[in-house]
Each structure stands twice: as C-alpha cells, then as structure tokens.
Amino acid sequence: MIPVNKFSSRLGERVRLVVIHTSEGARDVDSLAAFLNRPGVNASYHGAVDDERFEQYVDYGNAAWALRNGNQESDNLCLCAFAGWSRAEWQRHPRMLELTAAWIAQRCVSRRLPVARLTDREVGDAIRNDAHRGGWCDHDGYTKGTGDGTHWDVGENFPFDTVARRARELAGVIPPVAARRTVTEDENMYIRTAPAAGDRKQDWPTERVSFGFDPPGGWGGRMGLKLHWGAPGGWVHEAKWWLRPGSGIGEANKPHDPVLIDLAGVAERYVGLGWELFPPGRADEIEVVLSAPGGVHIFPVYER
Numbered sequence: 001m002i003p004v005n006k007f008s009s010r011l012g013e014r015v016r017l018v019v020i021h022t023s024e025g026a027r028d029v030d031s032l033a034a035f036l037n038r039p040g041v042n043a044s045y046h047g048a049v050d051d052e053r054f055e056q057y058v059d060y061g062n063a064a065w066a067l068r069n070g071n072q073e074s075d076n077l078c079l080c081a082f083a084g085w086s087r088a089e090w091q092r093h094p095r096m097l098e099l100t101a102a103w104i105a106q107r108c109v110s111r112r113l114p115v116a117r118l119t120d121r122e123v124g125d126a127i128r129n130d131a132h133r134g135g136w137c138d139h140d141g142y143t144k145g146t147g148d149g150t151h152w153d154v155g156e157n158f159p160f161d162t163v164a165r166r167a168r169e170l171a172g173v174i175p176p177v178a179a180r181r182t183v184t185e186d187e188n189m190y191i192r193t194a195p196a197a198g199d200r201k202q203d204w205p206t207e208r209v210s211f212g213f214d215p216p217g218g219w220g221g222r223m224g225l226k227l228h229w230g231a232p233g234g235w236v237h238e239a240k241w242w243l244r245p246g247s248g249i250g251e252a253n254k255p256h257d258p259v260l261i262d263l264a265g266v267a268e269r270y271v272g273l274g275w276e277l278f279p280p281g282r283a284d285e286i287e288v289v290l291s292a293p294g295g296v297h298i299f300p301v302y303e304r
Contacts, residue, residue, distance in 0.1 A: 001055065002029065002030070002033040002056070002057055003057065004033055004036045004037055004057035004058055005037070006041075006042065006043070006044040006058075006064075006065055007044060007058045007063060007064055007065065008062065008071070008072075009062065009063065009072075010063045010072045011063075013063075013130065014073070015075055015111050015113075015134075016074075016113060016130070016134030017070065017073055017075070017123065017126055017134060017135070017142070018075050018077075018104055018107045018108055018113065018134075018135070019067060019070075019074050019075070019077070019136065019137055020077050020078075020079060020104070020136070020137075020138050020139070020154055021045065021076060021077065021078045021151075021153050022080075022081045022082055022153040022154045022155070023078050023079065023080045028050040028051075028080055029048045029050050029054070032050075032078060032080055033055065036057065043066065044057055045057055045064050045076045045077060046064045046066075046075050046076050046077065047078075048077065048079070048080060049078075049079055049080065049099040049100055049103065051093055051095050051096050053099070054099050054102075054103060060107075060110075066078070067142055068149045069146070069148050070127050070142055070146065070148065073126070073127060073130075075107045075111065077104075077107075079096060079100060079154060080096070083140075083152060083153035083154055083155035083158075084155060085155060085157060085158075087157040087159055090157060097159065101163045101164075101166035101167040102167075104136050104167040105167040105168070105170040105171035106170075106171075108136060108167070108171060111134070113135055114134065114135050115167050115171040116168075117160060117164050118135040118137045118141065118145075119141075119145075120144040120145040122145070123137045123141045123142055123144075123145030123146065124146050125145075127142075127145070138154045138158065139151045139152070139153045139154070140153060190295060190296075190297050190298075191207060191292070191295060191297075191298060193205065193206075193207045193291060193295060193296070194207070194293070196232070196293040201233075202235070204291035204292075204293055206237055206289050206290065206291050207290055207291070208287065208288070208289045209288055209290070209298065210287035210288075211225060211285065211286055211298070211300045212284060223279070223286070223301065224276055224279065224286065224301050225276070225277045225286055225301065226275065226276050226298070226299040226301055227298055227299075228275075228296065229275070229292055230296065230297075231294045232293060233292075234294075236263060236277065236289070236290045237289045237291065238289040239261040239263060239287065239289070240258035240259060240260055240261060240288075241259050241261060241279035241283035241285065241286050242258055242259075242283060242286070242287070259280075261277065261280070262280075276301070
C-alpha cells in the first residue's frame with residue numbers, strides 16, 4: 001500500500017458503485033501517488049494500476065476523493081493512462097486491462113454487487129437510491145448519469161466489452177472461454193543435441209524426447225509441438241502420440257499404446273521458426289525422435 005492521506009468518512013453510505021478513471025498524466029502508480037500527495041491536490045483514489053502492478057492508496061472503509069458528490073457511495077480505481085487513447089492503444093496494455101478487470105471483480109464481489117457495467121441512467125439511479133443493486137462504471141458514466149461535473153474518462157475507445165467479460169470470468173459469474181494458448185518458452189524446453197556426425201542428416205545423432213499435456217480448463221481443442229530449429233536445421237525421424245487410459249470421457253478402455261504420426265513429406269526442416277507437429281487425434285503425450293546439431297526449442301502447444 002502507498003498511503004494517500006486524502007480521504008473522508010463514508011457517512012454511513014452503502015457502497016454501490018465501483019468506478020474506474022484515468023490519470024491523464026502519471027504513467028505509473030508511484031508517480032501518481034506522489035502527485036496525489038502534493039499539497040493543494042484535492043484528489044485521491046482507493047488504488048491505481050499501471051502496466052505492471054496494482055497499489056492501494058486509501059482504505060476501502062473511507063471515501064476517496066475521486067467522484068465529486070459520489071465519493072461516499074463508490075470505490076474508485078485510477079488507470080495510469082489517457083482517456084484519449086484509441087482502442088488499439090488500450091490493447092497494447094494487456095497487463096493494465098487484466099488488473100483492472102481483476103479489481104472490478106474483487107470489489108463487486110466484496111461489496112456484494114452484480115459484476116455488471118451499469119448504463120448511465122442506472123448510475124444516476126444508484127446514486128439517488130441507496131437500495132439500488134449497484135454495479136460498475138467509468139467516470140464518464142457517472143457524469144452523464146448524474147450531471148455532476150464534466151469528466152469523461154476512461155474514454156469511448158476503452159475496451160469495455162473485453163474488460164467486462166474478463167471481470168465476470170474472474171468473479172466466477174461466467175466460465176472462462178479458453179483462448180488459443182501456447183505454452184511460453186522455458187529453458188527446459190531448449191534441447192541441445194549432439195553435434196553433427198557427418199554430412200548426411202540421416203546420420204546425425206538422435207535424441208528421443210516426450211511431452212505430456214494437462215491443459216487448463218480441460219480438453220476440447222488440439223495439442224501438438226512447435227519446433228524452432230537452430231542452424232544447420234533439424235530432422236524428425238519418428239513421432240508418436242499417446243492417449244492415457246481414463247483421461248477423458250469414453251476413453252477409459254482405450255489402451256495406452258503409441259500411435260505413429262505420419263511424417264511423409266514433413267520430417268525434414270532446415271533453419272526456421274514455427275514448424276508444427278500435430279497428431280491426427282487427441283493426445284495426452286507426444287514423443288519425437290529428432291536430430292538437431294544446432295539445438296532446438298520445443299514449444300508444447302494446446303489450442304482451443
């Protein structure tokens with residue numbers, strides 16, 4: 001927590017709005033906190049997010065000074081960003097958007113509010129009626145719904161659709177939709193095989209490696225390997241895929257026997273990126289026998 005000592009009592013009001021804002025200047029949570037703590041700056045937020053992290057400024061039991069006459073009824077987050085950003089620019093800040101969705105989900109669940117973005121009219125109703133079900137909005141929604149002030153952040157190009165859905169996923173309101181997911185590079189996935197034993201690729205020393213799969217969210221897509229060869233290239237001599245018994249519905253009686261992958265016409269590859277090897281059916285494990293005098297990066301892939 002970075003304390004910002006500008007707050008007031010909630011005066012017994014029930015919090016029914018979760019509100020997001022933009023800083024319009026500060027690009028990280030530390031510099032925003034330093035600005036808010038300046039003498040003469042009569043503003044604050046409960047917390048802020050930048051491209052790396054979230055920091056809390058004001059205890060949620062107090063009212064931050066972010067929403068003019070709606071402070072007592074709201075929890076407020078500032079994004080270290082600009083309301084004038086295009087949608088494309090917003091999407092270049094995925095960590096900030098993820099933290100924002102997580103904060104919205106956490107505050108709505110904590111306050112027992114629906115994890116739902118309110119219309120401008122609903123925001124006005126929520127301010128006027130302390131029994132309103134509540135929800136979340138941006139400062140622009142508050143301005144339009146109440147006529148209080150002129151702020152229009154976070155801007156019309158903010159990706160409300162993706163942030164709203166992600167907040168609902170994180171709150172458990174809707175199950176997450178599994179996106180195409182590639183396992184990121186890890187040092188254990190780099191294999192340095194033996195040097196070339198001759199000029200013929202067929203004579204290069206081989207390495208046998210296997211990779212298992214346990215995809216998050218369960219099965220439903222396809223799985224495979226991506227191989228990035230170093231110089232002078234690589235050669236896959238054999239590939240098999242395995243299905244463990246009992247690993248899926250209707251699979252309990254299938255034997256744990258390997259199935260060869262047909263490599264006709266696709267086994268040999270030279271220096272390059274992104275060569276893919278996918279089995280013809282669902283696999284729990286893929287085993288390959290390969291040669292790669294310059295080493296090879298192997299990326300297990302699970303796509304939904």
